[in-house]
Amino acid sequence: MSVSQKFNHDAILGDPPTPSLEEKPAADVHPEEAFARIQAQTRRHFLRSFTAGVGSMFLGSLASNCPGMACASELNIDGTQRLDFKRDPTRPLSVLPPEFTPRAKRIIYLHMAGAPSQLELFDHKPELTRLDGQDCPESFLKGKRFAFISGVPKLLGSQYPFHQAGKNGLWLSDRLPQFEKHIDDVCFIKSMHTDQFNHAPAQLLVHTGNARLGYPSMGSWVIYGLGSENQNLPGFIVLVSGGKQPDGGKQLWGSGFLPSIYQGVQCRSHGEPVLYLQNPKSVSRALRRDELDAIDQINQQQFEEFGNPETITRISQYEMAFRMQMEATDVLDIRKESAPTLAEYGCKPGEESFANNCLVARRLAERGVRFIQLYHWGWDTHGTNKRDALNGGFNDRCREVDQPIAALLSDLKRRGMLEDTLVVWGGEFGRTSMRENRNGQTTEFVGRDHNPGAFTIWMAGGGIRPGFSHGETDAMGYEVVKDPVEIRDLHATILYVLGFNYRQLNYSFQGLDQKLTSVKPARVVAEVLA
């Protein structure tokens, strides 16, 4: 990377020409500053750059002479050509084509934090209903760890009736009547499973491919690989629906070891969309521009001195924030939608709700935002109180998401966007076939414990086989018996839909070609592709 690269905001689409930094010659440094700079150079600086310089000269000569070494950086470990994700450092979000022709170019990911019960929504288990109230067989408990279940719990049949719907007779419960209209558009994977049984690590695994902190989220990988079409908005936007924040915290949309420009930007659906985005009173846009120019100039000097790419990230984030002042305010303002549309989604402008977020998601998708991550909350139905019970708060949760999701799917379909948008719905794990008996007690509220052994997700849109159900669980809905799908398989499938071989979307860090799917081999779930 050349250190003399200048930041140039002329290049960005639709921006008014602004004075470029290059107009100020670099030599024009105040003598005092020049003196300060010289003084800032210590013997340590000299020794450090000297040794590093000699080392890199040696390595450089190796690389140019030895063909094996020169190629090493261009090849993946499996010998395939490494994809090049280098960009102009001043435009880190510029669009790069995917590896092969994609089926979808953006993602709307609906995460139901807390893990919704597959047994009350999609996974129909008549045998479990028949055995409702009986002691759980010992084989279910042996060698298993539960968050709360203790002793011998009772089996718990589905709390709500199931029926078949759609052309292909897919089963679902009566809790999602609006969503049911789209059953022929979605593809269920009923054989998802995970190895994490607590919310935060399980959510991290779903979002970053790793149960530990410090790995980039799916959205970060996607915009690292593909960039963002709209330079006036972040490529990866996160919206939460009030209530509780997801247990996994902001790491769920963090960029891990990828440059921080690729992290998700959380927008608020209530009040100002992005905090501190707007100019304070009495600061005009022109004044802000001048201020940013000055800051950019200082940052540019920093970059020339130290060459740290994070400095460029900072410059481009300031610039994006400036451009976002116009566009973000506009795109997040759902009052601009017609009354029938607001009614279709069930939006109440000004409120912090999943419904509002679904409508915002469609507006963001229309403007070329690559990865839109929505969170809903409160699905952790242990049955310890009314709010967290299958016969309590669960109903409210279903109602909160049913109509907006149905409206989002209809809206995308009508506008022809469902063909290149992938919509994913899911939680972080499933729920047990047994009734939770926290502290050995049963209450009037019904709930289920965490079950990493099986859960259901669905996908719709870009390249996904509509009206299909993949995988099966056992008669109790407790464990996967047919076509198990790992989280990394889901990730590989999502990346495939976006036009990537999951092995090729990688980033060298700590001696590994790091990938969303982590180190174990993944499988694209070809059965769910259209």
Added chain:
Amino acid sequence: MIMSVRQWPLRDRIGVFTLAPIFLLLGLLLFFPPDGAQRSDWAQFIGGFHLLTIHLPIALILLIPLFEIAGGSRQFSYLRCSVDFILPLAVFSAIIAAILGWFLARSGGSSGPLVTQHMWGGFFVSVVCWLCWMLHGRLPSRRFDAAYFAGLAIAVSLVSFTGYRGGQLSHGVNHLTEHMPKPLRNWLGISQEKTPTAATPDSFFNARVEPIFAQRCVSCHGPSQQKSQMRLDTYEGVMRGGKTGPVIKAGDSKNSVLLQRISLPFGSDKIMPPDGKPTLSADQIQLIALWVSAGASPTLAANAIQGAPATVVQPVAELTFAKNDTVTVARQRAPLAEALASLQKRYPGIIEYEARDSALLTINASLMGSKFGDDDIAQLKPLYNSFSVADFSNTAITDRSAPNIAAMKHLRVLRLMRTRITDATVLAFGGLNELESLNVFGTGITSASLKTAEHLPKLQHLYAGETRITTSSLPPNALKSKLVF
């Protein structure tokens, strides 16, 4: 009493030094036995010379008793003198061949009883020959030199045994008896049955069991990899088993390791296939179990077991990723590269290749909104033939662009949402033979446009919401399922 080594006869001195390679060999065999793992090419290459050098010591060791016997006759008495030379030669060549043999076995991935017997046979041949050499002519009377002749006899029988094992290793276990005529076979009492190494072609194994292994197991236990030293690509390999011994106990599926490992619950540490790969289906497991219970026979007929499940292999659509052919792609892109670069500069961020393996382009002008119009489309003329996806939604384009868009012959997806186009534009699209998706949502077009749309051969979706086309305007039947409102 104590003689300096220098005063020893030459033979004794050399003999003592020869102990060094013998102990080296012993150490190699004891501490680095062949363990079935493949090792470096170099070691394998060196080991290859074992087959070349092995015949010299064999010939020499057989020659020595011949010379001794023939030397008894006065006519050939001079032969006895050569034994003093041939014996050490046999010892040296045997040791060298044995060390090369260790290279071959250790690096070539061999293991098992045959190799072990062959290996120790070779070692003891060297030791016995060395003893013979040391004894030769040392005792006062040659006539009573019984120990020496006993040693020679042992050496000859060891050479025969070791050579036979070596032959079995390189040419198969039955290489001697395989084509033995029946009468001779009967006389020797060798069983009629050849040990099966392969199942018969139409056997239960080949028709119904092997395909399961081939699909689910052989990638790790087969020709390319032999994890746990096991191969499941042949009947012989299945019956031989792996590092820990046989995995099939004929007639006893419950105690066959292979069945135990594939029937573990999903997610167990030891389940095969491992690492969260899909388990074998219940039918597949049952089929293998039935075959093992029936005796794991290589000849059992394919339909011999009543009630065996019919499904053998479920077709699983496995995706493979094509290698990116950068050279071809670069060649396809070359003619337009310059025009593209200049237009990308003029319209930054809206024109891109569809994929890294493609020369086709996508354009998304919708983000420019009203800043993009008819004149801009005209500017793109050099690229018309390369567009596969074009989004002009929300732009200022009008019917004036119709002929230009119609010239984009390779369009798969065309979006004209909320533009000012009318029927005239859509009617110009008759030649877009590759168009799969046409989006005219929120435009002023009417059912008149449907006439063209009806004849687009590949069209799958026509997004016509918020236009003047309505469900009541009764589109032609073929188009009805493609219309989305």
